[in-house]
Amino acid sequence: MHRILLVKPCCLGDALMATPVLRALHTAFPHAVIDVAVSPWAAPAFDGHPAVRRLIPYPERPSLARIAALARQLTGESYDCALGLDRSPYVGALLWLSRIPIRAGLGSGWRGRFYTHPVQPQPTQHETEVYLAVSRALGVPDRGLEPEYFVQPLARERMTARTASLPRPRVVLHPGGAVNPGSRLLAKRWPPERFAHLADQLVARFGATVVLVGGPTDREAVEAVRRTARARLIDWSEELAWEDLAALLAVADLFVGNDTGVGHLAAAVGTATVSIFGPTSPRRYRPLGRRSLVCAPPESWHSPTEQDLRRPFPVPTQHDIRRVTVEDVFNACCTLLESSGAPA
Known part of the structure; x- marks a missing residue:
């Protein structure tokens, strides 16, 4: 994989709990470009992360119109795969509308139909374990559960x-x-x-x-x-x-x-x-x-x-x-x- 999109809209704590996924992806694909779609509120959690090329603004108040507009922007990026680390159907719809060929994300029932690799969260799992289940669905091994932030x-x-x-x-x-x-x-x-x-x-x-x-x-x-x-x-x-x-x-x-x-x-x-x-x-x-x-x-x-x-x-x-x-x-x-x- 050469171009990867990770979507984690909110919030700061949840975004930091998702950083083990970034570590796993960067270890598995050290030369891949990784972008993160995140709301402005949660974006500081990914600031300065060495695995991230750029942060793409995700709407703080999503609507179908805003998600469709963002999808049009993402379509031109030619991502190989995407990971949706949120239970919101807006995230699944965004990745489906963006025509990204490989899509792993959190969803069961009708929400899972947006993904090529749907993952159903288990109620006994920690959020980090839930997010890592998405990257594992793509064959990416875990690299630890600890969060990471790189102080400037x-x-x-x-x-x-x-x-x-x-x-x-x-x-x-x-x-x-x-x-x-x-x-x-x-x-x-x-x-x-x-x-x-x-x-x-x-x-x-x-x-x-x-x-x-x-x-x-x-x-x-x-x-x-x-x-x-x-x-x-x-x-x-x-x-x-x-x-x-x-x-x-x-x-x-x-x-x-x-x-x-x-x-x-x-x-x-x-x-x-x-x-x-x-x-x-x-x-x-x-x-x-x-x-x-x-x-x-x-x-x-x-x-x-x-x-x-x-x-x-x-x-x-x-x-x-x-x-x-x-x-x-x-x-x-x-x-x-x-x-x-x-x-x-």
Whole structure:
């Protein structure tokens, strides 16, 4: 294969969970051109990836007209094959309309008819395993489950200089998240006062430098953590571009946050990660970094995996993120920090 198209519209965390497919494709076809069709919201997940030639804008609000217009553009690219890593029928229709001869993607029943190699997701699989099943349908061997993100050298250099005076261990807290285009599920946020108590314990136990990060939609959560914490925290929320956030995570000793794309980014750059889950399924969505731990209500590991997270739904008490205690998260942090040699 010489020209390959991968389609992964949204969102940041999901896009990072798809990077093992890029690694597998690039290993199997090192001289192939690989393009990625992705929405502007999720595009930073693929920035600077050495396997990717270019990013093609996928409409954030797809419609038949927009998909048809994009298909006309893709038809002239002469792709040998394409991979649709999304359950949306728009993705299958796009690849079918683009007249790409070999099309592997997620779809069963009528949705599978868009593909020459349809793959039916299994409810017990992690999302990365689901995506890799698509590349395996094309005979491409897996090359590991860990996500990957390549920090830009200049961004790393800037962040190394900016953090040089900050004592270790450096802990990054992200108390927000759960807001994406077409999706707002604040039940995925652990209470900010618990992040504050966690920060106080990390400072008291390890002398940690705690840095708060987040975007404009996280402002209320970040401010609540700052107000409640007794320790002095550093607030870099709304200051960092994506590449700078990645660089900060790369020079940090630990990341703690909710089920968000930032947690997957931390895992992708190799940082020790504690992810707090509920009501979403950690079995399906947890970061798969080599040093990643999850704190979640036990029942959430068996929660319905086909829940549509784009729409509000009643959260069962047994899956409520508030069942995760400060002690649970602090113990996970201690496990990772002590294993890396942080002084207690």
